[in-house]
Amino acid sequence: MRRLAEWIGGGGGDYCKGCADLGTDCGDACPMRANAPRTGEGVAVVRIAGSSGGVWRRNGFSGRLEGLSAEEVLARVSGSEWLDRDMLIAAINGFEAGMLAAAAKPADKEKEKNY
Numbered sequence: 380m381r382r383l384a385e386w387i388g389g390g391g392g393d394y395c396k397g398c399a400d401l402g403t404d405c406g407d408a409c410p411m412r413a414n415a416p417r418t419g420e421g422v423a424v425v426r427i428a429g430s431s432g433g434v435w436r437r438n439g440f441s442g443r444l445e446g447l448s449a450e451e452v453l454a455r456v457s458g459s460e461w462l463d464r465d466m467l468i469a470a471i472n473g474f475e476a477g478m479l480a481a482a483a484k485p486a487d488k489e490k491e492k493n494y
Contacts, residue, residue, distance in 0.1 A: 380421055380470050383414035384477025387429060389484065420466040424474050427455045435478075444482040447475040 386392075395411050398404065407413065416422045428434055434452050436445045449471050456462060 380414075380416060380424070380473030381477035381480070383411070383416070383425065384428075384474045385481045386410040386414060386477075388478040388481025392429075416470070418466060418470070420462050421470045423456050423462060424452060424467065424470040427452050428471070428474050428478075444479060446479065447471055 391410055395409070398409075416425055428447055434448055434455070436448055437443065438445050449468065452471055453464075453467060456467065
């Protein structure tokens with residue numbers, strides 16, 4: 380989950396959209412395919428956290444990403460009666476960690492530039 384989120388959060392989703400627009404396919408080397416969730420819980424988290432507004436918390440001053448609202452993600456999971464809550468929480472935590480790592484990279488580069 381973390382690797383997939385880092386890829387998406389680091390601009391990989393736009394890269395993959397470009398491949399689709401060109402009609403190309405990188406096959407098994409594709410990070411989206413290689414790191415795709417393999418459980419219903421993971422699929423649900425990627426679907427909700429990757430495309431739904433209102434599930435991410437942002438800093439009120441800087442607008443910087445601060446994390447996922449696990450409560451909001453859990454509330455939006457459809458079919459949750461057959462999904463394992465502990466696995467959902469683990470998937471949320473992994474996806475959140477990856478997105479936060481990706482969001483921090485540009486900030487880290489900016490800090491390095493200023494020193």
